[in-house]
Amino acid sequence: MIPKFLPRILLAIVFFFFASSISLIAQFRGTNIAEFQFGKIPTEVNDEFPSIYDRANLSYRYKKFTASATIENYYTKFPDRNFTALSQFALRYNNKHWDLKVGNIYETLGRGTLLRAFEVKGAILEDIGFRTRNYFHRDILGASAKYKSKKFSVQLMHGDVLNNLIPPTLTNSERRTDQYNSLSVEYKYYKKHKIELIGFNFKKDNSPDDNFVSGSLNGPLPLNINYYLEFTQGITNNERKAFIGGLTGLVGSLSYSLEYKNYKNLILGSGINEPAQMVKDQTYRMLNRSTHVSNPDNEEGYQIDLFYSFDGGAILNVNHALSKNNFGSFNPLFQQYYVELSSSYNGSADFKLYVDYSKDGLKGEPNRYSIGLYNDIKISNNLRFLPEFELQQIERFDDKFVNQYYSIGFGYNSKLNLNFEIEITGDPFLIEEESSRRLYPGTNIRYKLNRDHTVQMFAGQRRGGPACSAGVCYEILDFKGVEFRLSSRF
Amino acid sequence: MNKNIFLSVWLVFLAIGFVCNSLDAQHVNDFSLENTDNELVSLEEIQGEKLTIIDFWATWCKPCTKAMPKLNDIYNDYKDQGLAVIGISCDGPRSIGKVNLVAQSMNIDYDILKDIDCEVMGENNFQAFPTLIILDSNHEIVYVHEGFTSGDEKLIEEEIISLLQ
Numbered sequence: 001m002i003p004k005f006l007p008r009i010l011l012a013i014v015f016f017f018f019a020s021s022i023s024l025i026a027q028f029r030g031t032n033i034a035e036f037q038f039g040k041i042p043t044e045v046n047d048e049f050p051s052i053y054d055r056a057n058l059s060y061r062y063k064k065f066t067a068s069a070t071i072e073n074y075y076t077k078f079p080d081r082n083f084t085a086l087s088q089f090a091l092r093y094n095n096k097h098w099d100l101k102v103g104n105i106y107e108t109l110g111r112g113t114l115l116r117a118f119e120v121k122g123a124i125l126e127d128i129g130f131r132t133r134n135y136f137h138r139d140i141l142g143a144s145a146k147y148k149s150k151k152f153s154v155q156l157m158h159g160d161v162l163n164n165l166i167p168p169t170l171t172n173s174e175r176r177t178d179q180y181n182s183l184s185v186e187y188k189y190y191k192k193h194k195i196e197l198i199g200f201n202f203k204k205d206n207s208p209d210d211n212f213v214s215g216s217l218n219g220p221l222p223l224n225i226n227y228y229l230e231f232t233q234g235i236t237n238n239e240r241k242a243f244i245g246g247l248t249g250l251v252g253s254l255s256y257s258l259e260y261k262n263y264k265n266l267i268l269g270s271g272i273n274e275p276a277q278m279v280k281d282q283t284y285r286m287l288n289r290s291t292h293v294s295n296p297d298n299e300e301g302y303q304i305d306l307f308y309s310f311d312g313g314a315i316l317n318v319n320h321a322l323s324k325n326n327f328g329s330f331n332p333l334f335q336q337y338y339v340e341l342s343s344s345y346n347g348s349a350d351f352k353l354y355v356d357y358s359k360d361g362l363k364g365e366p367n368r369y370s371i372g373l374y375n376d377i378k379i380s381n382n383l384r385f386l387p388e389f390e391l392q393q394i395e396r397f398d399d400k401f402v403n404q405y406y407s408i409g410f411g412y413n414s415k416l417n418l419n420f421e422i423e424i425t426g427d428p429f430l431i432e433e434e435s436s437r438r439l440y441p442g443t444n445i446r447y448k449l450n451r452d453h454t455v456q457m458f459a460g461q462r463r464g465g466p467a468c469s470a471g472v473c474y475e476i477l478d479f480k481g482v483e484f485r486l487s488s489r490f
Numbered sequence: 491m492n493k494n495i496f497l498s499v500w501l502v503f504l505a506i507g508f509v510c511n512s513l514d515a516q517h518v519n520d521f522s523l524e525n526t527d528n529e530l531v532s533l534e535e536i537q538g539e540k541l542t543i544i545d546f547w548a549t550w551c552k553p554c555t556k557a558m559p560k561l562n563d564i565y566n567d568y569k570d571q572g573l574a575v576i577g578i579s580c581d582g583p584r585s586i587g588k589v590n591l592v593a594q595s596m597n598i599d600y601d602i603l604k605d606i607d608c609e610v611m612g613e614n615n616f617q618a619f620p621t622l623i624i625l626d627s628n629h630e631i632v633y634v635h636e637g638f639t640s641g642d643e644k645l646i647e648e649e650i651i652s653l654l655q
Binding site for chain 2: 031
């Protein structure tokens, strides 16, 4: 575990840097997100209430050194949800060959099979249990030393990984129960080929150590093909293993990617790792919510992704993914067939059209059909009209229902965006008795005050549920009310 | 009490920050990342003689992939005048395997680098995808553009013309 006094010492060093920065203020930088909400979860018994969340990230750079600190605040009328916390601090020295870090850091090993720390930029997480709000990230409180050259690199790490579902209202030891040590070595051969070997030691609370080794190979092959192979094996428990492999290539106007995954018994602690999902990352409203989230306890599958570029700039994307879980007598299957066409007409309008068919055994949805059309139509040099539409029909157990999404938007350059949207669902899990549907109307406004400050406002009802951003999936709560955010960089 | 101290310190530094904002341009430190051929390259090795555009993007970000062909055109039009373009992919493990695929499908000619932990973007305090910054030859940020919609390429091009003069 990290000594208790270490944060205080590092904090003192950070503030020393900040203090000295006053004479060299050009190197003092930061970002701030302030979000005010007035509202509630539509179904909760409390009245609407105001809350404010703020996250300030401050950093100071002097030549090759960087010191940074993050302060988070959340305040409501409920004292047990409120906090002010120094949630991150870090020191870094980085030059051409050395990268030394101590404090709160983000690191990924391989493709996340054993360790993935992340930050979903700008996302605030609210958990249904704790009902407090905190930044959505998974960082590591520890240290990393890396030496790198053109042909070779070696990295040694130690850290306690954050369980991001536990909010800052609880103690650091409650939020960081997963600890690891790792040594990784990379070597490049035949110029562009790379081999990486990782030794990984994992420990949770007072449980025995769990050790792993992992190796990967990647590089180019003839005919514009690139390959990636990674194998991970538990040493303490040899039933724990993972294999992923992939090929990407280009044939004329067609580029393709073929990937395979096989995970066995590979959930580490509170979930400090995140093996590659191999299901397409979707930003469309319906498909983002309906995506498959891998279960590395036992999952096998593949993904085929094809892009065909037409003369004139249109792109056709065809994707098929399959994931199969084996939970004894329950073996759910996820399958997705997705086609998207992106194009423009006469340079005055762009559109994206998709059609999707999926089966999701884990959710009990044998048939799920989706279609969507997003447009960007030029009205004048500065003004654009942005209509969007999605329709989804889901069969779940004995139910069949429809989700609809409509949005009318306007954009003035990149400076101002305004949209009116409505989601309509017939999902039996969401509609109230004596009703056949539920509506989620809302308005979004986004205005850039200048290059460093942006304001955003939402008013209405927002539908919650699963959401995936930057490859990380999480649960959003329903919200009804008004939300105002100021994002600043300085 | 401690909470109040933290809050006060934060407010002081926030205030200093707003002052700093108007005083000076931000400097981007040299960094090294792997390109799509697994070669470790640094900013200094691939920067433009006069200007360098850095575009932070991800394969799943629709405005990012909309901007890339336009940036490729800008790169091909101005590379002989001392402009370089560097695309830094912030794709995580779920989609990093698609970086080559997406870049190839759009016939991107400029350098694409991979940053699986998105450190360069984070270090320079950018939060939105896509974010495009233009650096001068001293690595000072002289222009920032967040998001991308049709027509933005003209604004970016006008800025480049003005900065190259």
